[in-house]
Amino acid sequence: xxxxxxxxxxxxxxxxxxxxxxxxxxxxxxxxxxxxxxxxxxxxxxxxxxxxxxxxxxxxxxxxxxxxxxxxxxxxxxxxxxxxxxxxxxxxxxxxxxxxxxxxxxxxxxxxxxxxxxxxxxxxxxxxxxxxxxxxxxxxxxxxxxxxxxxxxxxxxxxxxxxxxxxxxxxxxxxxxxxxxxxxxxxxxxxxxxxxxxxxxxxxxxxxxxxxxxxxxxxxxxxxxxxxxxxxxxxxxxxxxxxxxxxxxxxxxxxxxxxxxxxxxxxxxxxxxxxxxxxxxxxxxxxxxxxxxxxxxxxxxxxxxxxxxxxxxxxxxxxxxxxxxxxxxxxxxxxxxxxxxxxxxxxxxxxxxxxxxxxxxxxxxxxxxxxxxxxxxxxxxxxxxxxxxx
Numbered sequence: 001x002x003x004x005x006x007x008x009x010x011x012x013x014x015x016x017x018x019x020x021x022x023x024x025x026x027x028x029x030x031x032x033x034x035x036x037x038x039x040x041x042x043x044x045x046x047x048x049x050x051x052x053x054x055x056x057x058x059x060x061x062x063x064x065x066x067x068x069x070x071x072x073x074x075x076x077x078x079x080x081x082x083x084x085x086x087x088x089x090x091x092x093x094x095x096x097x098x099x100x101x102x103x104x105x106x107x108x109x110x111x112x113x114x115x116x117x118x119x120x121x122x123x124x125x126x127x128x129x130x131x132x133x134x135x136x137x138x139x140x141x142x143x144x145x146x147x148x149x150x151x152x153x154x155x156x157x158x159x160x161x162x163x164x165x166x167x168x169x170x171x172x173x174x175x176x177x178x179x180x181x182x183x184x185x186x187x188x189x190x191x192x193x194x195x196x197x198x199x200x201x202x203x204x205x206x207x208x209x210x211x212x213x214x215x216x217x218x219x220x221x222x223x224x225x226x227x228x229x230x231x232x233x234x235x236x237x238x239x240x241x242x243x244x245x246x247x248x249x250x251x252x253x254x255x256x257x258x259x260x261x262x263x264x265x266x267x268x269x270x271x272x273x274x275x276x277x278x279x280x281x282x283x284x285x286x287x288x289x290x291x292x293x294x295x296x297x298x299x300x301x302x303x304x305x306x307x308x309x310x311x312x313x314x315x316x317x318x319x320x321x322x323x324x325x326x327x328x329x330x331x332x333x334x335x336x337x338x339x340x341x342x343x344x345x346x347x348x349x350x351x352x353x354x355x356x357x358x359x360x361x362x363x364x365x366x367x368x369x370x371x372x373x374x375x376x377x378x379x380x381x382x383x384x385x386x387x388x389x390x
Contacts, residue, residue: 001248003182004184005179005181005182006180007178007180008145009177009178010169010174010175010176010178011034011036011037011174011175012141013141013142013180014080014106014145017149017188018148019044019050020183020189021149021188022050023050023076024053025052025075026038026045026052026054026055026067026077027054027055027064027079028057029056029058029060029085031081031082031083031085032118033110033170033174034081034170034174036175037106038080041080042054060085061089063079063085063089064089064096067079068095072101072199072200072201072210073201073202074200074201075195077103078103079106080105080108081107081108082108082110083109083111083124084113086124087112094132096133097131097132100162102156102160102161102162102163102164102197105133105164105165106148106165107125108169108174109124109271109322110170111357112124118359119358120169120322120359121323121356122270122271122322122323123324125165125299126331132163133164133165134154134164134230134301135165135298135299135300136164136166136297136298137296138271138297139256139272140178140275142179142180142181142250145180147252150244151166152192153192153193154236154237156196156197157236160229160232160233160236161198162226162229162230168272169272169273171359173271230300234301237301241253253297254296254297254298254303255295255296255303256295256297257292258277259281260294260314263314264291264375265292265315265374266291266292266310266318267292267319267367268333268337269295269320270296270297270299270333271322273322273355273367276363276367277293280364283364283368289372294311304339304340307340312344315348316350317348317351318352319333319334319337320355320356320362322354323354324357329383330352334350337350349379350379351370351374353385354383355385360387
């Protein structure tokens, strides 16, 4: 297949993917650093490159509400947001997943206020980790582009039918230029196929009620069905990824194993930090330290078995959380990994770190120091802050 090689930022990559997907409806409200996605996409709409009905609204709450109405009416629907915008959607995110609406959201990670901050951390998406949305984290522009295309197929699969968000690190990925391989428009359309919704609110031959009141008689059963849909996603996601590899030649999985097979010390992280960590792994390997990296790509549904498979033989592991749960125990990623190890009956020394909040940079030498401390010092049970000004 012929590919076009271009230079694109993460926001541009996501906008290009949206253009090729050509959704029926997009509703959005601007917020830094995600504004460019819909700004660029609006130019595609204006130039007639897509047939999308672009709805500009007065808030992010209205944007996701419009998306919900659109998706319930049988339209392929997308949006984009970040940080406080995602937080303002909070109420409707739960409703969209409960109604099994396969909305696709391009999300740019940014710190939640306060204090006010416009730079990257994962507090926004981690704050919505239990909203019933599938969550995928991209390391770079190429992944952002590829995974947004995959997201359409995953969300719309009849056994899943759940909303999904694909995240990139704000400014670090969203505004930095990278090499991007783009696929032909026709191949993208062929891959995603025609949208065939499970239900259509506008089908007058089969009238239904959407968003009805459900009290004690069936609420629990309703949530159990959502749980089963997320379990189904565990099976469907690898199938979609495998088909994507067959068509486009690029392999994805729930996690990315980078030299974990023989590693004594393994670091776990999400997003762009994985790229920095790979450099650290290579340099440490030259020093004779068997370092490995496990990047979690799909955070919801949580791939517990996959993670345990790669880390179970390590002498010690470190987990980097770019968000603070304020539980005094650990960040959300570390907490979930601990639970996965417990369920598997594994006891591995583990050090949890909180880092990069509000866009604080993380450097190769800092990550190398994390590995060295795993090797040379006693593991602390308390969460540590990496790069904090004491």
